[in-house]
Amino acid sequence: MSYDNNRGGLWGRLRGAGLGLVLLVFVAGILFWGGFNTAMEWTNREAFCISCHEMEANVYQEYRNTIHFSNRSGVRATCPDCHVPKDWTHKIIRKIQASKELWHHFLGTVDTPEKFNGKRLQLAQNEWARMKATDSRECRNCHNFEYFDYSIQGRRSTRMHQDGFSEGKTCIDCHKGIAHSLPAVEQDIGSDKGGAAPEVFHPTEEKPAGAQN
């Protein structure tokens, strides 16, 4: 009887302490996670992106003239909508990669329009490659081509979208430079511009063998 009582008391005390600890960790976890996520979301805003003058003076000014900034219905895509993945795993990976951008901000790698334009080809190609690798995931957060209504699309888009999808193309294969100015692209008019090669600008690797062009 007394043995049972002792054991019950010890177990009870242990259980009490354990529960208290679990509860403490649980609450601390909520606070930490909430704080971490709030801080991360705080960096996921247009205002945060353009608080660096590299973004504000270059890419933001170009973006202001495009349909993703201003349009008839006012539905916008801000910087993180296209440049930061929505789901957590990919978002945290991208955010860790972005620490390199912080490093280059402090180094001043692109802190003048001249330096920025000097790097534009490389920066654009990085972003094209990222979009290509994810099958234009960030575009498809809003634009779902399974729900395209070709009867109300324009003559050209109806044709090009259906051709493109049947060839296994993804948005970025054609839609480059839609929100920012393009880097030099080689189009063989006049002297060599030293820009993006035609096969980079219009990737052709998915095309079925024997297709023209």
Added chain:
Amino acid sequence: MKNKTRNLVVALLATMSLGISLGVQAADNVQSLRGRDVAAPELDPGGYVVPKDHAPTARDYVQQPPLIPHKVEGYEVSTNFNKCMDCHSWTRYRETGATKVSLTHFKDRDGKELSNISPRRYFCSQCHVPQTDAPTLVDNTFKKAEGLR
């Protein structure tokens, strides 16, 4: 000699003052393309609509640069990139289904054939333009060229 110098000075002054007064008068007559004083309110832009993409429009007169049958808003034509040539060039037209650039555009100003579009043809919209639903500015009796009807 002295008289000659004086006459010259008088003539010079007269010419200058006439020039200035003419200049002022000319400045008064100059009307800006906008047709209004800088401080005056903007003219009504009209809100004309560019028609939806359609098949190429037939020409109305001989040597008319073909009209653009689609919207070109936001199309970049800069030193870096020519959006028009992204579809209408000879390397791209098969894939895009666009009208290919005329071979007349492959000549330089001396008539020498080039292997691609001449840089002097780079700014497409200097000749090729889209249309809007705007009414004609003046009444006219224009008829299509006989051979193009």
